[in-house]
Amino acid sequence: MFENLTRKVSGAFEKLRSIRKVGEKQINDALRDLRIALVEADVEYSVVKDLLKRLRERALKEQGLNSDALMMLLYEELLKTLGSESQELKKGIIMMVGLQGTGKTTTAGKLALYLKEKGFRVLVCSTDIRRPAAILQLERLCEKIGVEFLKAQENSAEDIARRAVLEYKNYDFTLLDTAGRLHVDEELMEELESLKSITKPSEVIYVADAMQGQTGLESAKAFHERLNLTGVIVTKMDGDARGGVVLSVRASLGVGIKFVGVGEKLDELEPFYPDRIAQRIIGLGDIQTLAERAKKAMPEDEAQSLAMKVLKGELDLEDMLKQIRFIKNMGPIDKLVGMLPGVGAQLRDLKVDEKLIKKTEAIILSMTKQERKNPHIINMSRKIRIAKGSGTSVSDVNRVLKDYEKMKKMIRKLKSTPGIGPFPRFPM
Numbered sequence: 135m136f137e138n139l140t141r142k143v144s145g146a147f148e149k150l151r152s153i154r155k156v157g158e159k160q161i162n163d164a165l166r167d168l169r170i171a172l173v174e175a176d177v178e179y180s181v182v183k184d185l186l187k188r189l190r191e192r193a194l195k196e197q198g199l200n201s202d203a204l205m206m207l208l209y210e211e212l213l214k215t216l217g218s219e220s221q222e223l224k225k226g227i228i229m230m231v232g233l234q235g236t237g238k239t240t241t242a243g244k245l246a247l248y249l250k251e252k253g254f255r256v257l258v259c260s261t262d263i264r265r266p267a268a269i270l271q272l273e274r275l276c277e278k279i280g281v282e283f284l285k286a287q288e289n290s291a292e293d294i295a296r297r298a299v300l301e302y303k304n305y306d307f308t309l310l311d312t313a314g315r316l317h318v319d320e321e322l323m324e325e326l327e328s329l330k331s332i333t334k335p336s337e338v339i340y341v342a343d344a345m346q347g348q349t350g351l352e353s354a355k356a357f358h359e360r361l362n363l364t365g366v367i368v369t370k371m372d373g374d375a376r377g378g379v380v381l382s383v384r385a386s387l388g389v390g391i392k393f394v395g396v397g398e399k400l401d402e403l404e405p406f407y408p409d410r411i412a413q414r415i416i417g418l419g420d421i422q423t424l425a426e427r428a429k430k431a432m433p434e435d436e437a438q439s440l441a442m443k444v445l446k447g448e449l450d451l452e453d454m455l456k457q458i459r460f461i462k463n464m465g466p467i468d469k470l471v472g473m474l475p476g477v478g479a480q481l482r483d484l485k486v487d488e489k490l491i492k493k494t495e496a497i498i499l500s501m502t503k504q505e506r507k508n509p510h511i512i513n514m515s516r517k518i519r520i521a522k523g524s525g526t527s528v529s530d531v532n533r534v535l536k537d538y539e540k541m542k543k544m545i546r547k548l549k550s551t552p553g554i555g556p557f558p559r560f561p562m
């Protein structure tokens with residue numbers, strides 16, 4: 135998400151790093167770089183112009199800014215563009231609308247899982263009767279996540295919607311998936327309008343595909359005129375999407391983004407927090423999202439006992455295995471790297487070898503408990519056994535042992551450094 139944009143924005147500020155007082159010329163240069171970066175990221179031109187105009191006015195007013203202070207101003211202006219009201223969903227019937235293939239059905243499943251995990255009673259329902267497979271697709275998703283699905287026998291979208299209204303009283307949320315079309319057409323709009331008047335939804339959510347960028351937003355306007363959208367979910371923010379569309383939504387529609395989809399899996403939906411997005415864009419990473427994912431991937435007490443061991447310098451291979459599993463649970467590593475503060479842009483091209491991680495896990499699993507606790511007892515004959523057991527080679531086993539030694543050394547070093555970690559300087 136935003137890798138390119140973040141890299142370019144960081145680049146614009148990098149040029150100013152060595153200058154103690156940034157003057158008008160440097161401000162203009164930086165703004166030009168930012169303009170290019172934002173337009174390339176697919177942010178609507180009028181939004182870019184507006185944002186940079188505000189930034190310029192504020193920057194010129196302040197005497198002798200340094201690059202950090204200018205960055206802070208950009209952060210604040212990005213926040214204004216993104217908007218800052220609550221992303222909470224109102225209890226009730228939630229209608230998912232949008233063009234074909236943007237991710238309505240998948241997102242309905244993701245949202246159902248999200249709400250279920252928050253402890254809400256959720257029912258899911260599909261009115262997409264034109265494509266028989268569409269209803270089945272959603273039913274399967276619901277089976278996977280253990281959320282109730284309304285099996286409607288009715289054969290018109292309107293009748294299914296009426297059933298959903300009757301059923302709703304037993305739930306906090308009912309998610310209503312609707313049919314999509316390649317283009318905005320009158321028939322679709324009429325159907326959606328009638329579904330809306332039947333269900334009186336608490337939310338009408340437009341599902342926009344980030345890959346379609348600004349074109350998608352043009353259609354969103356047409357939907358908004360007829361249906362009065364209450365929010366937007368931008369899907370496919372992973373992948374090659376340039377992502378700038380999230381900055382244009384509020385300005386074009388006047389409604390905010392509630393969630394973003396960041397992958398095909400059902401847990402790859404993130405609430406949209408403008409401050410985190412703005413931080414990510416200016417290269418400060420997204421520590422909160424990272425921390426939340428970390429919490430999910432490793433139970434609290436386990437994390438604590440691991441932390442204690444790190445502090446005492448008692449880490450063994452068993453703990454390394456735990457860490458590897460933890461990293462695996464957190465999801466693809468290149469995605470995580472982008473969330474780390476300061477390193478996002480620089481490490482953009484870093485590809486962490488997931489195969490290597492699997493291999494390491496297999497090797498540690500082939501060791502006995504005793505070997506994991508006391509790696510120094512692993513002699514040549516043990517190495518040969520471990521390599522066989524894990525389908526690897528002795529040099530692979532050696533590498534794991536070496537990594538372990540390196541990790542121990544690193545931890546020893548960290549322990550003697552106050553304020554762990556390479557945090558960038560920033561006046562916050």
Ligand SMILES: Nc1nc2c(ncn2[C@@H]2O[C@H](COP(=O)(O)OP(=O)(O)OP(=O)(O)O)[C@@H](O)[C@H]2O)c(=O)[nH]1
Nearest residue numbers: 234235236237238239240314369370395396397398
């Ligand atoms: N990478 C990625 N793929 C996604 C995301 N959301 C949905 N998809 C994929 O997009 C494709 C279309 O998703 P659907 O949920 O079927 O889209 P839809 O809007 O319901 O499509 P129609 O019902 O045909 O209009 C599927 O292959 C999904 O896996 C996302 O956030 N990231």
Ligand SMILES: [Mg+2]
Nearest residue numbers: 238239262268
């Ligand atoms: Mg669908």
